[in-house]
Amino acid sequence: MSAVPATPLTRAMLVEAPDDLDELIEFFHARRWSDGLPVVPPTRERVERMLSCTPRKPDELIAKVAPGFGAATVERIAINAVMAGCRADYLPVLIAAVQAMAAPEFNLQGIQATTNPVAVWLVVNGPIAEQLGVNGGMNCLGQGTVANATLGRALRLILQNLGGALPGEMDRATQGMPGKFSFCCAENEAQSPWEALHVERGFKRDQSTVTVIGAAGTHNMNTHAKDADDLIRVIADTMAFPTSNDYWISGEPWIIMSPEHAEVMHAGGLSKADVKRRLWEASKMSAGRMAKMELARTQTARSEELGTITTDTLLPVSRGPEGIGILVAGGPGTHSVYVASFGDARSVTREVL
Amino acid sequence: MTQVYDPTAPSPEALQNMRRAVNDLSGKVVGFIDNAKPNFNLLADDIAELLTTRFGVKTVIKRAKRGASMPATQEVIDELAAQCDLVVTGSGD
Numbered sequence: 001m002s003a004v005p006a007t008p009l010t011r012a013m014l015v016e017a018p019d020d021l022d023e024l025i026e027f028f029h030a031r032r033w034s035d036g037l038p039v040v041p042p043t044r045e046r047v048e049r050m051l052s053c054t055p056r057k058p059d060e061l062i063a064k065v066a067p068g069f070g071a072a073t074v075e076r077i078a079i080n081a082v083m084a085g086c087r088a089d090y091l092p093v094l095i096a097a098v099q100a101m102a103a104p105e106f107n108l109q110g111i112q113a114t115t116n117p118v119a120v121w122l123v124v125n126g127p128i129a130e131q132l133g134v135n136g137g138m139n140c141l142g143q144g145t146v147a148n149a150t151l152g153r154a155l156r157l158i159l160q161n162l163g164g165a166l167p168g169e170m171d172r173a174t175q176g177m178p179g180k181f182s183f184c185c186a187e188n189e190a191q192s193p194w195e196a197l198h199v200e201r202g203f204k205r206d207q208s209t210v211t212v213i214g215a216a217g218t219h220n221m222n223t224h225a226k227d228a229d230d231l232i233r234v235i236a237d238t239m240a241f242p243t244s245n246d247y248w249i250s251g252e253p254w255i256i257m258s259p260e261h262a263e264v265m266h267a268g269g270l271s272k273a274d275v276k277r278r279l280w281e282a283s284k285m286s287a288g289r290m291a292k293m294e295l296a297r298t299q300t301a302r303s304e305e306l307g308t309i310t311t312d313t314l315l316p317v318s319r320g321p322e323g324i325g326i327l328v329a330g331g332p333g334t335h336s337v338y339v340a341s342f343g344d345a346r347s348v349t350r351e352v353l
Numbered sequence: 354m355t356q357v358y359d360p361t362a363p364s365p366e367a368l369q370n371m372r373r374a375v376n377d378l379s380g381k382v383v384g385f386i387d388n389a390k391p392n393f394n395l396l397a398d399d400i401a402e403l404l405t406t407r408f409g410v411k412t413v414i415k416r417a418k419r420g421a422s423m424p425a426t427q428e429v430i431d432e433l434a435a436q437c438d439l440v441v442t443g444s445g446d
Contacts, residue, residue, distance in 0.1 A: 014359075015356070015357060015359050017356070041355070042357050042358040043357055065362070073362075079358045080360050083360055161360040249419075301389065
């Protein structure tokens with residue numbers, strides 16, 4: 001296939017590809033430009049339609065994406081968004097997400113190259129979530145919602161095609177995890193008794209934001225507890241496990257709290273900050289539960305923070321209570337989700353403009 | 354034939370070149386950045402001994418990171434850059 005010159009170099013290149021759809025799909029697979037699923041062909045017309053949804057110029061550099069540090073221009077973000085099946089008006093969300101992922105505290109280089117099963121979880125807050133139909137209710141982490149499925153998928157294609165993190169090459173994940181295909185939801189702001197995540201982080205309620213999180217899994221916490229103290233106790237007990245990255249390096253774990261569980265906490269008189277503080281205290285774990293190697297790593301990583309660490313030391317899951325993230329999401333049901341973190345990554349929130 | 358966009362991005366424009374070549378280890382100062390993975394310190398200790406006893410390296414300076422997935426502190430980078438002729442960064446377990 002011969003390349004069709006495009007100018008200048010900051011612009012993406014058009015290439016000739018087969019007309020036949022089956023052959024075209026294979027064309028993308030063969031170049032490792034897909035995530036293993038068929039992609040929507042990023043034709044000039046589709047990409048131009050997507051670019052019409054932002055006032056930004058196509059060659060504007062948003063960020064360089066670790067670990068390959070490919071240039072994520074607006075145009076290249078749009079190309080990958082088209083491939084993922086995104087609707088044209090999703091583009092500003094992805095631009096903000098790329099900005100967020102490039103913040104140093106997110107440690108994208110570590111997230112992309114690690115052996116850990118880390119996905120970038122994309123959370124959408126504010127009015128744009130409803131405008132675009134991003135699901136924060138029933139099955140918000142599951143299948144069936146176009147915005148959730150395709151926004152998360154587009155982010156993965158950006159991480160792979162612009163960041164260069166191909167599985168088995170720069171992406172060194174031992175097993176990876178299903179969230180690496182797509183991991184995106186909104187907050188269920190309407191059914192939360194507390195301030196929304198973006199408001200907690202200093203944005204106005206009517207501003208729209210994305211938050212990116214280095215997430216290492218989703219663990220179901222099914223409990224019919226109707227008492228806040230009881231609920232705190234069982235969630236905290238779930239958080240503390242000796243193979244968690246959060247305890248050896250002081251991480252940033254998240255609770256995706258169902259509206260029912262959030263209401264139990266609220267009825268018990270607890271604010272979101274109260275819940276974080278209570279969980280932080282109750283989830284301290286004895287260092288003696290760790291394998292000897294992890295105890296040694298913890299002593300290296302956290303002695304500056306905690307002083308001398310022995311098998312009797314009670315390790316907090318994060319440096320402070322504010323290091324625990326809480327998002328109210330999901331529909332009816334007695335399920336909350338524990339999201340252990342990569343450990344050495346801090347979530348980042350950026351406004352969608 | 355149809356035309357589609359290449360979804361990848363070119364690599365960064367500037368090639369990273371070594372500041373200067375090191376042809377001989379004799380009398381040189383070698384740095385190690387311990388990535389804090391288990392046993393890297395033991396490996397670095399053995400290599401340091403070989404470098405000094407067999408290859409005439411003058412000094413070996415070892416500094417550790419807090420964890421493998423985080424960068425060395427600027428203080429460590431500055432110190433090693435100022436004192437070393439070459440630096441080995443730890444990788445793997």
